[in-house]
Amino acid sequence: MLRCRLAQVLVASGVLAAAFGANAGARAEPDAHSITPLDIRILRPASVVPATDGRHLVFEALISNFSPVPMTLATVRLGTVAQPAALARFEGAALTALLSRPGRPSGDGQPPVTIIQGNTYAAALFDVHLGDDAEVADLRLALTIAPFKPDLPDTTLNTAVAVPLDRATPVVVSAPVAGTGWVAFNGLSATSIHRTTVMVVDGQARVPERYAIDFMRLTGDGREFGGDQARNESWPGYGQAVLAVADGVIESVRDGFPDNVPGRPPAQKVTLDTIAGNQVVLRMKGGAYAFYAHLIPGSIPVRPGQAVHKGEVLGRLGNSGQSDAPHLHFQVGDGGHIAASDGLPFVFDAFTLLGVVADTAAADAGGAWTPSQAPQPRHGQLPAENAVTGF
Template sequence: MPRPSLRILLAFLALVPLLASAQRDARQSFDLAVLSAPTPVDIDGRSRLVYELHLTNFAAEPLRLVRVEAIDDARPASLQALAGDALASALGRPGLDKGADRSVIAPGMRAVVYLDVAIGQTLPSALRHRVEFVAANGGSPSRVEGGQVAPKPPAALALGPPLRGGPWIAIYSAEWERGHRRVTYAVDGRVRIPGRHAIDWVRIDENGQSFAGDGQVKRNWFGYGADVLAVADATVAAVRDDVAEPSAVSAGNPRVAIGDASGNYVALALADGRHVVYEHLRPGSIRVRRGDRVRRGEAIAALGYTGESTGPHLHFHVADAGLPLAAEGLPYALEGGRTLGAYRSFDAYSQGGPWTPAAAAPTPARGFPVPFAVLEFPPAPR
């Protein structure tokens, strides 16, 4: 058996004190994991990575999060740093009562940090994460690094309009507790966020109203019964059309069983492996069956009020599987519409006022709309 060279032996002996020091300074803390590799999404002309860092406390004591960083592993450079109120706003704690201190993670508990990282034009080859923490009862801060992940390149295929005419408001917010972005499902032994990039499309009039007259009457909503369109040439992957609508918009509890929350839906399989999911469709309106081929712009169903819904709208998202819950949400780019403007917030929309017009003339929409953007899609062909 060959003997190690003197150079190798000396290098190993020099390393021994460092290893011993690392072992001496070791401390039980967090397991860091990114469960779904992020893909860039273009929002308002800027490329971003929208994903989650899962932190599980394996120490025997509660730990308090102080700072979380996302780092470009190749440079290295900090891409996003969260502390104080910004960290508190980005923290999710499954099962924790509202109002509790989310920064304190008990032994065996998990926290989720919802990250939104601006990356410019160059996709990092790898990310890692640095977490600073202290013992909940005080003490000096410690750090741990991990959660390495390689981002995936964006899909080349842009999607067409899911609806016709307008105006339509794109309702979503990354900060909502029960918004799609922060709703996790562990329905088959794995936790996922199918609605990571979901949008609820609600039709409004020129004054920002969603309905005329009595809002309890479904047909008084401007979007109710609107044609829902295939956004690309695709194959129908899944269909459900057995969920009844409440008799009125205010009837019953909008919270339903988890398996019925999507209401009636259609899932389309795209050629690039992604799936498009349309939810809350009107009963009896679905025009396709599993295995059918559809063309971009083809009407496949009608907008309705089934499942967990506070009013007639189209829930639209893209994922890695054609199941409403057991899939990871993926970003996408929409084309074919015009951006008319946007609301500053959901409250501004819900109060029934007009939106803020775009600074210039309405421009072609290409990419992912900003929260509460107001878009107009091409009308039905004559």
């Protein structure tokens, strides 16, 4: 006699939803159950982060297909038990932008990112702008799957999963640099290279750069560089002091990596050990870690185990490691290694918002940025991507 467990029958036969009576118009009750082959895992609890462009709800979900049958995502809804799509609804182009497929080969001939092949997965990177009065309690994430078998209803609904919420307030830090005209390149957004980098370190998927910022200073006339672009000294941030953002103890220091030539490949082969170049890791009171990367070789005056105070000089902004122009890579995490940690939300206690660099390609080509607003004092916020700030 052929023996097969119930779950094997349901997954292999493709009658997942039909077997449990799902239909096109069905809406799951809070305590209802459904079977689909999609497993939804939240990487870390969602955080609400106050930023210069409003509140952001930030988290990631890994969506795995446990069947051999391709599943096509039609809609993703984020809301509450009472209002399933109150916060966001993703479909069409918005759904495509939400999803990524780490490890999938690039190029033509690949199926749409919304199609999750059998025994593969997709990553959904959420960065949802919240209204001032948006309710974020009892969060639920639900998926709508297109028909995957003849005679199924138009849509098959996966039971919504709870999204845990991190209710801790973001880490409050002071300025890592001083002066005006600092651009928060690759800062908080749904599409920045920091936000979309999922790294697997020590056997765990993490987003260490989830809230990271590449601080680059503009010249007095609003340009990234003045003079010869290939000279580090032409970039106004080069050599600027990098400051302790809080009282704490130096966790680790790396030094001795050469500065790169702007616009050229790194002088040092990029590995997990060299990616940050010359760096300082500060263990702050409370247990979070502040990371400073790409410093000038020989510019770091502090040593591991040394106690430092807020505002103390930790090094000089440079262009070492995986960097193509002088800037300070700054992030906060839950562990002492810049890649083997998970990015934590943080805010600056005080800064001035001067505007936003709307055209980064023009800025990279040497174009001048001009402010389009009066300076605005901000407190307890994180600069959003490409915001121009002063400290």
